[in-house]
Amino acid sequence: MTTRISPVAWLAAPAGLFFVLFFLLPFGVMALFSALDGNPLQRPNVTFTGRNYARILDDSLYVESLLSTLKIGAVTTLVALLLGYPLAHWLARMRSRAGHALLLMAVIAPMLTGIVVRTFAWITILSDKGVVNATLVGLGLASAPLPLMYNELGTVIALVHIYVPFMVLTLAGVIGRIDERLEEAAMSLGASPIRAFLEVTLPLSLPGILAGSLLVFALAISAYVTPYLMGGQQVLTLPMLIYQQVAATFNLAFAGALGVVLLVVSIVLVIAYNHVLGSMARREDLA
C-alpha cells in the first residue's frame, strides 16, 4: 500500500513553515513561559513553577470566570442551534436556485460583517434608548427601559447573532446530503410530516448538530468584543481577563497561563469536531 509521495507535496512546505514559525512556536512559547518563574533570555537560572496555575485555582475570580465563559458558550450554542436548524433545513431543501442563492447571501453577509460592527448594531437595538426599549416605552408597553443590555442576556443575544451563520452552514451541508426520498417514503407509509422529520431527518442530521455545536461553542468561548461591550462590567469572560492581564498589569506569564486553560478547552473541542467530520466522511465513502 505504499504510494509514492508526489512532488506536489512540496507545495505544503510554505504553509508548513509558516504555521510552525508563527502558530505552533508562539503557542509553545506561551505555554512554556506560563510555567517558568522568569524570562530565560534575561535570567539564565529560571526554573519551572506551577505558581501561575496555582493562582488561577486559588482565586475564585478566575474559576468563576471560566465557568461563566462556559455557561455563556453553552447557552449561545443551544440558542444558535434552535434558530439555526430551521434556517439550515430551509436552505438545504430550497428548490429554487435564485431563492437558494439569496438565502445563502442573507446568511453569509452578516458573517462577513465585522464583530465590532455587529456588536454596535446590537447596542443600538438593546440599549436603554435603543430600538426595542424606545418602541416599548413609546407605545406605553413598558414604563421604564427593560434591562436588555449590560448583562448576560444582551451578551448572549449578540453572540447568537454573530455565530448562528456558522451553525446554519454546517447544518445545511449535512441536511443537504440526506436523501429527501427517505422522508417521503416515511410519509407515504403514513407518518405525519412531523414524525417523518423527527424519526428520519433529525437523527440523520445528528453529526451536523454535533459539528455545528462544537464550532459555535468554540467560537463563543473565545469572544472578547461582544462580552466586553454588551456585558458591561457584569460579564467577565476568560478572554477579557486574559487581555486585562496584558493591558493593565503586563503579566504575560499569567496571561499565558489563563490562555493555556482556554487553549486546552478549545483543543478538546477541535479534536472532537475533526472526529465528527472524519466519521461523517468515512460513512459517506461507504455509502
Next chain:
Amino acid sequence: MARGTLGRRVYLAANGAILFFLLAPLAVVAVFALNPTPFIQFPPVGVTTRWFQKFFASPEFMNSLWLSLQVAGAVVVLATFIGAAAALALARGRLPGSRVLTALFLAPLMLPAILTGLALFQVFQLLGLGRPTWALVIGHTLVAVPYVMRTTLAVLSDFDRRIEEAAAILGASPGRIFFEVTLPIIRPGVIAGGIFAFIVSFDQFPISLFLVTPNRETLPVVLFNYMKFDLDGAIAAASMVSILLALAVVVLIDRLVGLRATMRI
C-alpha cells in the same frame, strides 16, 4: 415537510422570523447612520449625511481605514499563495499524515484568535521586534489561510481527475498539466479564497488588539476604542461602510464563482 399547509405556514413564518433576526441589525445601522442626533435615538428624527462626512473627514478613521486596506491587501497575496499551494499538496500530494496537516492548517478557524494574538505578541516582545505592521499581516494571514484552503479544497474535490489523466496520456508534461489543466480549473476556488482572505483581514479584531500600536491602529480597533466612550453616528456611518463592503464581497463571490461552490453545500 411540505404537506400540511398549516405546518408549512408555521415553518415559513419561523424561518422568516429567524431571517429577520439575522438581517434587521444590519438595516438598523443604516437608520442610525442617517439620523442627525449625536446619540442613539429612536425613532429617527431626520436624514443627514453629516456622519458620513465626519467619518471620511476624520484623519483618525481615514488612517486606520488605509492601514486596514493595506494589511488586507498584503494578507490576500500571502494567504492565497500559502493556502492554495497547501490545498493542492493535501489533495494531490499523497502526503502521509495529510489529515493531521489539514487539521493544523484549519485550526486557526476554531482556536481562540485572542490567544493567537497573545502568543504572537509574546514572541515578538521576546525577540525585541516590538509590533511592526508585518506582524499584523502575519497574524491575519494565519486566520485567512483556512478560508483559502477550504475554498480551494472544495473545488479540488469536485474536479474530475480524468481530465488530468487524459492530458497525461496525450503526452503533456506534469508542469504543463499543472499550468494548463489544474490551475485554470481551481482558479475560481482560489479567487473566492482570496476575497474571503481580504474580508477576514479587514474585519479581524482580536489578533490586531495585541499587535497594533496607539498611533497605528486598524479600523476595527479604532471603532472599538471609540465605542467605549462615544456612540455617535460616526460609528454607525463607519459600520455602514463595513456592511456595504461585506455585501459587495458576497455578491462578488456569488457572481465570480457561486457562493454554493465555495461553501460546500
